[in-house]
Amino acid sequence: MRYSQYYIPTLREVPSEAELDSHKLMLRAGMIRKAAAGIYSFLPLAQRVLKKIIRIVEEEMDRAGGMQVLLPIVQPAEIWHQTGRWDVYGDEMFRLQDRHGRDFCLGPTHEEMITTLLKNEVRSYRDLPLRIYQIQNKYRDEIRPRFGVMRAREFIMKDLYSFDRDEEGLNRSYEAMYEAYTRIFTRCGLKFRAVEADSGAIGGEVSHEFMVLAPAGEAVILYCEGCNYAANDEKATAALPETAAEPLLAVEKVATPNQATVAEVTAFLKVAPEKLIKTLFYKTESEFIAVLVRGDDDLNEIKLGNLLNQPYWLAAPEEIAEKLGLPVGYVGPVGLKEKGVKVFADLRIQTMKNAICGANEQDFHLRHVNLERDFTVDTFADLRLAKAGDACVHCGQPLQETRGVEVGHIFKLGTKYSSALNATFRDEDGVEKPFIMGCYGIGISRIMAAAIEQNNDENGIKWPLPIAPFQVIILALGEEQKAAAEQIYRELTAAGVEVLYDDRDERPGVKFKDADLIGIPLRLTVGPKSLAQGEVEVKVRMTGEDFRWPLAEITARVLAYIKEHDPVGA
Amino acid sequence: MRYSQYYIPTLREVPSEAELDSHKLMLRAGMIRKAAAGIYSFLPLAQRVLKKIIRIVEEEMDRAGGMQVLLPIVQPAEIWHQTGRWDVYGDEMFRLQDRHGRDFCLGPTHEEMITTLLKNEVRSYRDLPLRIYQIQNKYRDEIRPRFGVMRAREFIMKDLYSFDRDEEGLNRSYEAMYEAYTRIFTRCGLKFRAVEADSGAIGGEVSHEFMVLAPAGEAVILYCEGCNYAANDEKATAALPETAAEPLLAVEKVATPNQATVAEVTAFLKVAPEKLIKTLFYKTESEFIAVLVRGDDDLNEIKLGNLLNQPYWLAAPEEIAEKLGLPVGYVGPVGLKEKGVKVFADLRIQTMKNAICGANEQDFHLRHVNLERDFTVDTFADLRLAKAGDACVHCGQPLQETRGVEVGHIFKLGTKYSSALNATFRDEDGVEKPFIMGCYGIGISRIMAAAIEQNNDENGIKWPLPIAPFQVIILALGEEQKAAAEQIYRELTAAGVEVLYDDRDERPGVKFKDADLIGIPLRLTVGPKSLAQGEVEVKVRMTGEDFRWPLAEITARVLAYIKEHDPVGA
Known part of the structure; x- marks a missing residue:
């Protein structure tokens, strides 16, 4: 190609709207232009990169037994009502009506569509497994689209859906995709890591994210060099510390005037933060909830959300004062049950002895508070945000931290969608059973941005050879x-x-x-x-x-x- | 590929909803399934065909100097307001709002988007010509989607836009595309014909359609075997007949009781239909219009629309009676001017002598009516529907008729969009000038249907080898x-x-x-x-x-x- 006849509108100036290197460089290198917030045109250089990525993805999907299809972007509302996701998606879903007033959405994902498509047509266990994929635009009306094509409202995805007759089949499909993804990102010339991840709104129990490592990545990854454990911070867990070998002391009430934060209390009482119990208040539709974590820990709201499995939000200080009569900054678990508050606690609370917490009285804390003797907990769970330095849950080595850009996400869905949509097949034993499904996404346009995020210097982009324009x-x-x-x-x-x-x-x-x-x-x-x-x-x-x-x-x-x-x- | 591991859900039954062979066969061969009216999923066999067609199209576009890009499907309303097409498209455009209430549409075409993209970035005549294309979904909310993917609401198109500095450049771009299209349809193994066509809502003055010949095609094509003339029936024209060499006779009023149609009047008066003048009434926002065509001709409403260049509709008989005091069935051009009606006439009216027309009086006609002597016409134009047997306008041979499926359409747009969007470049003489544009579409998913329409028998599809799955x-x-x-x-x-x-x-x-x-x-x-x-x-x-x-x-x-x-x- 002759440069003089090719369209590469490079810019000398660094565009002011861009924060990330990849966003700046894609604008400067004449690869993308913004059409609206989170909506971009891909210019010839970018299109060449996209096609290279797509080709690698197609080859590996085909090799892993994938069959390519093309499903509608504009999807009828009915199938989304059947799974309940018409409501779940909320404002994030682009919705429209046709000239006859019928409701449609722009597909943010295609579980409903593919399951409806195969339902009634794939009737026998003999027709399984099926692995069906497509590459096309997806739509999510992000509240804050930013970072260029990294978090856009219109973006290109590969999505594959697997249909198996049993868990064993699903495991094989999942393995095949895990391997295919590993090959894809390797072939793209990227440094990446597969990490355990939370399943989020897509659902299901097991999921992995594929992260392209880059310092400006939105995702925090915790990984162990001792074993192969790696997870994003939404999912990461760590080994529990030993329970302190101290005798239980008697509760003491101490005055802590104007000492409301963990930092203030620990400084004032000259103790380490891990001696404190932090008490946080949340609300669901029906009740107040208290969540206890150790003073040096942060609550992982994703874990809490999975545990609650219903909408919840942080309670406002005024509400806590008015409805529960509790002074924010001085609250603690002692006596909460009597106020009708359900108490959840991170597992580490079980390992604490002679802890410090708010006295539920303005300007006072309690010392030497102990579980069971002084307060009880309704539900224990892993609720803390794991962090670098934590002991690996598998081998005990300290976890390391790095950052990455999520470019792929694979899920074991199980029967979530097939049950909701009544999509069944007749198994060898003559019984109708719902398909066991998996879904597997790759952000095609995001790979391009992630590759730049990982490979650039002050002068511009450094394309890995396999995906260079x-x-x-x-x-x-x-x-x-x-x-x-x-x-x-x-x-x-x-x-x-x-x-x-x-x-x-x-x-x-x-x-x-x-x-x-x-x-x-x-x-x-x-x-x-x-x-x-x-x-x-x-x-x-x-x-x-x-x-x-x-x-x-x-x-x-x-x-x-x-x-x-x-x-x-x- | 092993059939046992591939997904081809063939159907034994002929689906009742399908009329066209291609629609029936694509359903039966397990190529497509309907998701909603005019919205389809393409299954693996169809996807393979689409990819083959796309590859041929890409190769020929690249060979013709095209640069591939990917423009947004979701387009902001503002750019459509600037060209006025936000209103012009009416219900045919899918519209939506984002979470902030901003207006968007799903692109039915991309002139606004591409012109806006290049505007302010392509500044000099030295950067021209540019030929930029993409392949992706387009959206038109058809009032009656039907015939499967032949007339769908979501469909795949290739659209290229050319930007030149002058007419000569546009002509070269147009020629290059004409040749590329000829190569594409030849390479696809299709029997096709390029025909002169009307430019329609896209605008511009010169346009050609590429038609895949098939008996069930929606489009009627008139072509000459004597020369190479071919046009669709919306655009086709024919040579004028000689003016009859008769002396002018005196006007006679004749009673024609209950003889209101051309067939009735010609039978009653024992004359050929070509002796009659048909008078049709239309309305615009501001006035009544009479249109005269010969008794054996049909009015071509596309030609009339182009002439009027404003919204118009057929006047109702009651309106004609009430507002103009004229009896439908017995109307004629004599005395119309005096009633304030503007008179348009097809060119053939000029060649008539001693014609018959309604007397503007119930149950009466006039004989021996002659232009200028008895009535006048405001505007003459080619307004009739050409038909098989007409003399070719170029060589006089009788025109033949066939039917086809439109799979490609190329347009010389001129400055319609660049002027409206103020997209200019600095020419060699230092003057800012609007780009001279062309646009060139191919219906990718429609080619697939047209290929089947052209090549099938009672047992199924007969794929041309180059696009076979x-x-x-x-x-x-x-x-x-x-x-x-x-x-x-x-x-x-x-x-x-x-x-x-x-x-x-x-x-x-x-x-x-x-x-x-x-x-x-x-x-x-x-x-x-x-x-x-x-x-x-x-x-x-x-x-x-x-x-x-x-x-x-x-x-x-x-x-x-x-x-x-x-x-x-x-």
């Missing part, structure tokens, strides 16, 4: 080198190499800057000095390495480089 | 032939042939029926007799030909066949 960029420094550059361009193109030839009448400085910005992996510079020596200057964008390659061997050298760095694609 | 289907008649069939399957697959191997435990009759229904071009049957002779039975689905090919040569023979029938794809 072009493999090679050729620069001729002056008019005299154009014939040689043209010749290399023709030879490489004829050899199947994807070449962008910068044939523009621009100064070398501009060409170098643009080449760095758009991040083509191999830059071949045809300059007067090297050309006189029968050589071409080669620069590897990812590593900064530079070489001189003989002009006569250039095609062979480039092909060898590609084969080495993109063995599957080459 | 698989090139070869292998049938083993019995258990004893499975090893040989398996061997052929492996060899062909290894040679890059797309094979569907029917390895199901089904009776041969079922396998033959399904093979015919899904229409795979080459059927290889491994039966006991032929196998004993070291041969395979070959049947060509398109032509019905059958051969025996030696087992030892099967791969070479299949490859040679493919190369012969799909030279570009092979």
Whole structure:
């Protein structure tokens, strides 16, 4: 491709609306433009990257027994009513009516659609397993779309749905997808990690996220170097500490005037935060709930939500004061039961002895409070946010922390959707059973952003070779080198190499800057000095390495480089 | 691909909701399922066909200098307000609001979006021409979606937009697209014709439709075998007849009691219909309009609409009686001007002499009415529907009629959108000028339906080889032939042939029926007799030909066949 005939509207200025590197660079490299909040046009360079990613994904889905289909984006409301998700999705779902006033949505996902499609058509266990996927736009009306295509309202996804006759089948499908995902992100040239994750609104019990590691990633990942444990912070858990071997002391009430926060109380009483019990108040539709966590821990609201399994929200201080007669900042578990409050507690509360907590009286705390003797708990559960330094739940080594961008998410759904939609098959024993389902998503457009987030420097993008828009960029420094550059361009193109030839009448400085910005992996510079020596200057964008390659061997050298760095694609 | 592991839910029954062969066959062959009126899921077989069509389209668009992008489906209302099409599209546009109450539509087309995208970024004549395309879903809320994916509300299109600095550039872009389209439909293996067409709501002055010829096509095509003229019936024109060489006779009023239609009047007065003037009444927002056509002609409302260039509708008989005091069935042009009615007439009215028309009096007609002497016309224009047998406007030969399915439409838009959106570039002379645009659409999902419409028989689909979901289907008649069939399957697959191997435990009759229904071009049957002779039975689905090919040569023979029938794809 000749640069002069190609549309790459690069920008010199750093766009002010962008926070993330990937967002800035995609704008600057002329890859995307905003059409509305969270809605983007993908320009030619981006489209080339998307197609490369899509091709890798398709090849691996097909290899894993996936069959590609194309389901509607515009979906009738009825099927969403049947699973109850028409209401669950709330404002996040784009809704519309047709000219006859019928309700539709723009699919945020396709469990309802695929299950309805197969229902009544796939009748026998002999037709299973089925693994069906598609690649197309998805829609979520995010309350705060941002970070460019990283969190857009219109985005491209691959979604595969597996249908099996039993748990064993589901496990095989899940394994096949786990392996396919691992191959996909490896083939894309990305550093990534699969982590245990929460299933969220999609439902089901087991799920893994595939995270592209990047310092600006939204997700926090906790992982163990001792074993292979890794989970995102929504899901991560840690080993419990030993219970302190102390004798129980008698409760003491101490004055703590104007000492309401954990930091204030621990400083004032000269104790470590892990001696404190923090008491948080939430509300559901029907009642107040108190949640206890250790003073040095943070509550994991995702875990609490999964436990409650109903809408809940933080209670306001005024409400707590008015309805329960409790002074926020000085609340504690002692006597809460008597006020009709249900008490949930993190498991670590069980390991505490002689704890400190609010006295439920303004400006007072209690010392030497003990579980069972002084207060009781309705339900214990893992409710804390795990953090770096925690002991690994499997091997006890301290957990490490890193950040990542979620690019894939796989779920064991079980029968959640097949039961709701009454989608059954006749098993070998003649009994009608609901399909055992799994679903498996990849954010295609997000991979592109994540790849940039992971691979960039102050000058621009550093594309991993397998998903780069072009493999090679050729620069001729002056008019005299154009014939040689043209010749290399023709030879490489004829050899199947994807070449962008910068044939523009621009100064070398501009060409170098643009080449760095758009991040083509191999830059071949045809300059007067090297050309006189029968050589071409080669620069590897990812590593900064530079070489001189003989002009006569250039095609062979480039092909060898590609084969080495993109063995599957080459 | 093994049939037993592939999802092809064929149906034995002919679905009652389908009228067209293509619709019935796509349902029966397990290619599509309806999700809602005009909204379909494409199952694996259909998806394979779509991908083949898309690949051909992409290759030809790229060859013609097209750059692929991906524009949003969800488009902000503002840009549609700027061109006025937010209102023009009416109920045909799917509209929605986001969570903040902002208006959006689902793009029925992308002129507004692409023009807005390039505006302010493409600044100089040096950056032109640009040819930018995408392939993705489009949305039109058809009042009567029908015929399956032929006239759907959600459908897949390729749309390219050209931006040039002058008319000459536009002509080159248009030519390039015309040629690319010709190559695309040829490569798809379709019988088609490019015809002159009306520009409709898209606007612009020159346009061609590409029609796949099929007897059930919605579009009527008139074409000349003498020259190359071809146009759809909305646009087609014909040569004018000679003006009759008769002396003008005096007007006579004749009683025609209860003879209100052309058929009645011509029978009653014993004259040919071409002696009559038909007078039709229409209304615009501001006035009544009379339109005159010859008694044997039909008015072409598209031509009338283009002439009026404003909303108009047929006037009701009561209105004509009340407001104009005219008796429907007995109306004529004489004296209309005096009633304040504007008179439009088809060009053929100019060639008539001594015509018959209504007397504007119940149960009376006039004879020997003549233009200028007895009535006047405000505007003459080509307003009739051309028909088979008309003389070709270029060479005089009689026009022929056929029917087709519109699969492509190309338009010279000029500055309609660039002017409305104020999208300009600085020309060589330093002057800011609006882009000269063209737009070029292909109905990807419609090609699939049109191909079936053109190629089917009572047993099923007959895919043209280049867009067939698989090139070869292998049938083993019995258990004893499975090893040989398996061997052929492996060899062909290894040679890059797309094979569907029917390895199901089904009776041969079922396998033959399904093979015919899904229409795979080459059927290889491994039966006991032929196998004993070291041969395979070959049947060509398109032509019905059958051969025996030696087992030892099967791969070479299949490859040679493919190369012969799909030279570009092979």
